[in-house]
Amino acid sequence: MSIVVKIEEKLYQNRYIVDESRPHIRIRSEAECKTCTSQACTVCCPAACYSKNEAGTVTLVTDGCLECGTCRVICQDKENIQWDYPRGGYGISYKFG
Amino acid sequence: MVEKFDAIVIGAGPSGNAAAYTLAKQGLSVLQLERGEYPGAKNVQGGIMYAAELEKIIPDFRDDCPTERHIIEQRIWLLGDDNYIGTNYRSDAFNTETPNRYTIIRANIDKWFSEKIREAGGLQICETTVTELIHDAAGKVIGVRTDREGGEIHADVVIMADGVNALLAKRSGYQKELAPENVALAVKEILFIDPELIQQRFGLKGDEGVVIEIMGKVTKGMVGTAFLYTNKESLTIGIGCLISDFKQGSVPPYKMLEDLKNHPVIKPLIEGAEMKEYAAHMIPEGGYKAVPQLFGDGWMVVGDAAHFNNAAHREGSNLAMASGRMAAETVAELKKAGKPFSAANLAAYKARLDDSFVMKDLKKYLNLPGIMHENKQFFGAYPDTLTAAAHNWFTVDSVDKRTKEKEIMKSFVKKRSVLGLVGDAIKLVRAVR
Numbered sequence: 302m303s304i305v306v307k308i309e310e311k312l313y314q315n316r317y318i319v320d321e322s323r324p325h326i327r328i329r330s331e332a333e334c335k336t337c338t339s340q341a342c343t344v345c346c347p348a349a350c351y352s353k354n355e356a357g358t359v360t361l362v363t364d365g366c367l368e369c370g371t372c373r374v375i376c377q378d379k380e381n382i383q384w385d386y387p388r389g390g391y392g393i394s395y396k397f398g
Numbered sequence: 399m400v401e402k403f404d405a406i407v408i409g410a411g412p413s414g415n416a417a418a419y420t421l422a423k424q425g426l427s428v429l430q431l432e433r434g435e436y437p438g439a440k441n442v443q444g445g446i447m448y449a450a451e452l453e454k455i456i457p458d459f460r461d462d463c464p465t466e467r468h469i470i471e472q473r474i475w476l477l478g479d480d481n482y483i484g485t486n487y488r489s490d491a492f493n494t495e496t497p498n499r500y501t502i503i504r505a506n507i508d509k510w511f512s513e514k515i516r517e518a519g520g521l522q523i524c525e526t527t528v529t530e531l532i533h534d535a536a537g538k539v540i541g542v543r544t545d546r547e548g549g550e551i552h553a554d555v556v557i558m559a560d561g562v563n564a565l566l567a568k569r570s571g572y573q574k575e576l577a578p579e580n581v582a583l584a585v586k587e588i589l590f591i592d593p594e595l596i597q598q599r600f601g602l603k604g605d606e607g608v609v610i611e612i613m614g615k616v617t618k619g620m621v622g623t624a625f626l627y628t629n630k631e632s633l634t635i636g637i638g639c640l641i642s643d644f645k646q647g648s649v650p651p652y653k654m655l656e657d658l659k660n661h662p663v664i665k666p667l668i669e670g671a672e673m674k675e676y677a678a679h680m681i682p683e684g685g686y687k688a689v690p691q692l693f694g695d696g697w698m699v700v701g702d703a704a705h706f707n708n709a710a711h712r713e714g715s716n717l718a719m720a721s722g723r724m725a726a727e728t729v730a731e732l733k734k735a736g737k738p739f740s741a742a743n744l745a746a747y748k749a750r751l752d753d754s755f756v757m758k759d760l761k762k763y764l765n766l767p768g769i770m771h772e773n774k775q776f777f778g779a780y781p782d783t784l785t786a787a788a789h790n791w792f793t794v795d796s797v798d799k800r801t802k803e804k805e806i807m808k809s810f811v812k813k814r815s816v817l818g819l820v821g822d823a824i825k826l827v828r829a830v831r
Contacts, residue, residue, distance in 0.1 A: 304653075304656050304657060304660050306650075306652050306653050306656045308650075308652050311587070311652060311673070311676035312676060314673060314674055314675050314676055315675055315676060315677075318435060339645070341644075341645045341646075344644070344645075344647065344648060344649070344650055345583065345641065345644045345645060345650070345651070346650075347583060347585045347650070347651045347652060347678035348678065349650065349652070367677065367678040367679075368440065369583060369678045369679055369680050370562065370563040370576075370680050371583045371641055371644070371678075371680060373563075373575075374575065374576050374578055374581060374641050374680070375578060375641060375644075375645045377575045377578075385565075386433055386527050386563075386565065387433075387527070388527060388545050389433045389524075389525040389526040389527040389544070389545050389546065390433075390434075390435050390524070390525030390526075392440075393439075393440065394434065394435045394436075394439040394440075395438065395439055395440065395441065395442065395504075395505055395675065395677060396505060396674070396675055397503050397504065397505050397506075397588045397632075397674065397675050397677075398438055398439075398441045398442045398443065398445075398503070398504035398505040398508070398675075398677060
């Protein structure tokens, strides 16, 4: 039996202080994503921030980001992810860690 | 005028806290900067805390440190599809006044440690992200720039304790990007549950705790491990694999965690618990060969940012605290002697590390990360074969024992060939001796 996972339900438990309209991670070039055969960011991101879209590129929504850095590490050959920490006080705020 | 301190510590995790506390205790003016809402807000650990290194920094930490359970039993399990084979070590001798290992909830520890730093006279500012190091014309680090208005602060020395991503060292050209095979991604959940159920399910009384380290089919052939730890009123469960493996695979990390929680061996242990937080973090796994440059003119790097993690023994926070303490002791000695924080003088930090368990242990296992990465059979073929062998051996039917022995031996040879088995044994011995 395959288990269905709803990542939204997991992220819903977390505390975030969202920096409205100031995403701390950006995809540099959509065209570059189109040339990427694996689009591994859509699999590896533990918060499912990256998803494949109909245009064949990748959509990024950083609201659920856990600030781990995995996407930057996997995309380092293409250097297509501009990765920064959120401004001080914003982003994920772990209650337990 | 730009404010100036003897030292700036970036980050309020175990390494940064150890450094800031040690510096403050020695009477230096120290500023600690943390980007989280409060100390611990950005930090993630399994977590097990080893007492020895904290004891060196705060000898009476047990008086008020908010630990969870002291560990009296360690289990190591190899999970098959619907089974496990494993070893347990439990001893009443671990019930002492001064236990060696505790389970912890990381945010609680970080808040407690920060309070100690403030009591010792250290200044701590949260909600402040350091964006870059400031260098003078000769390339010496003389301070940091933050995302606050007018956020430039100067110091004689800057200690980077900013965690595994180590963005500041990368931006200054002191480190390269992490190789995907040198870093793991781990995800975990905290599950709250009636403490009586924890005691019943794990056979515990009072604050006794059990930790289970897990390998096997749950990592789906990837190089990785999982864990289940008992806290006072909660359980933490997590799983992590090398990012190079996640990258090639098709299983998202949260799916892997969910499958672990639903494994027939694990499920009864966590049944009825309520999930309160889901976390993810990278873990430096490259070992000795991945340790970067540790110091330069006016700067040092400690903890995860320096790749100090002993993956083979699942030790990290103790290496972090040890490196933070040693960096601070080096700074305090130079300050006392009136010497500048030049690269030549800060080399004493590296010498201290080399002479300690931090570098000695990393060096002992220097080939292990590579061997694990290149030999996936340890994570795929072996868990299957071993659990099948155990199943065969413990099933009492009418087959005689010698025939069973032959069947088991055949199953191993079939999977790996005789030469393969011998080779694997040699590789493992070489990697850990």
